[in-house]
Amino acid sequence: MSDTTRTDAGSNWVPWRVAPDSGFEVDDPSGRGSVEMVQVDDRHFVVRNAFRHSDRAVMKDLFALLVRNGMGESEARRAIDDARTFVPSEDNPTDLASIPRFMRWFEDPYGRHTLAAILHDELITDSANSGSLRSDALADRFFREMMRTSGVPWLKRWIMWSAVALRTRWVAGGLRRLSLVVWLALSVVGITTFVGSLGALVFDWPWPVSQPVWTLVAALALIVVAAPLWGRQWMAGLIAAVGALWLVPAGAAAGLAGIVYLVLESVARALRLR
Incomplete structure (x- = not known):
């Protein structure tokens, strides 16, 4: 698969400093690999620079699953390119990971899972299976795999995956x-x-x-x-x-x-x- 993305032009991709081997790359002209955020209210932040996930094994697995689900190869590449890349927007603030207050003894809204959570939120829309991957279940799997490459421990990432998978099944209805x-x-x-x-x-x-x-x-x-x-x-x-x-x-x-x-x-x- 190609590593080109819709944000390649004029970008300065460097490994994410929090987890350099995670596959996450940040568009940071300073070369530090920092993700800049601005707090806009009590709970939300606006991300200032682009980032993407580029782990080859994860991308290959995602591509195979999309094709298996009936998506053409060219369409699958475009879907993955869109799904793995975050483009900043003032109109789309994030609360990082949506961890209920009473569960923050278990995990914080931020950490090694932060970028995976932000990308996952971009893939889950108000209507079921209407995100870039056309499958909320596949978006949930992508979230789990991004956490894996970011170094989130096995049990923690599987519990977090279970939580988003529960939401997916409920929204699907029927x-x-x-x-x-x-x-x-x-x-x-x-x-x-x-x-x-x-x-x-x-x-x-x-x-x-x-x-x-x-x-x-x-x-x-x-x-x-x-x-x-x-x-x-x-x-x-x-x-x-x-x-x-x-x-x-x-x-x-x-x-x-x-x-x-x-x-x-x-x-x-x-x-x-x-």
Whole structure:
């Protein structure tokens, strides 16, 4: 595949200084490989210079998948060129990675995943499968692979991929949304049973089954059985369910702490404290 892009003319491409071996290149005349951002409100930034992802193995895999999905070779090259290149725009501010506040103990909105998250946001539009790659699921996969080359650890990037894949299936509607609802119900049952069984084994919690080890095994099996409801993204379903075993309780605790903080801030405002 060609390395030329729609922003080659007059550009100064250098490796991204945060992760020089990531495949990300930044248009930076200074040669430092810095991505410049300007904060425009409480949550959003405007990126000032262009950047692109140029890892050959990732591009080759993406090209093969597009062609397999029925896209012509020339069209696939143009789609990849557009998908892998970010062009600055004042009209399109970014919040970097959209990490909920109660989950920021797990990951920040910025880090080695920053450029991958910005490109992924560009590929996901209001309508399903209407981005440059014509497939939100493929855009999600591209996001995961960009995080891999950027050095994001295995479990973290797969959990983040699961989160965006969940959104993709929900937006698709129809059977995909229905299968997601069924998966969620089965996963809730499995996770609840797992926690209860583990508590009965370790802490001697009251449990209706005399041998909680069997309900523990059944709970793990149910999580695995539910994963195929995600179709070809079954691994996302498995990772999401397993991750929820420890992410949900910790996230709930962090969310509760956040609510307490907001209540205290409201009290401070009511008292007009300065």
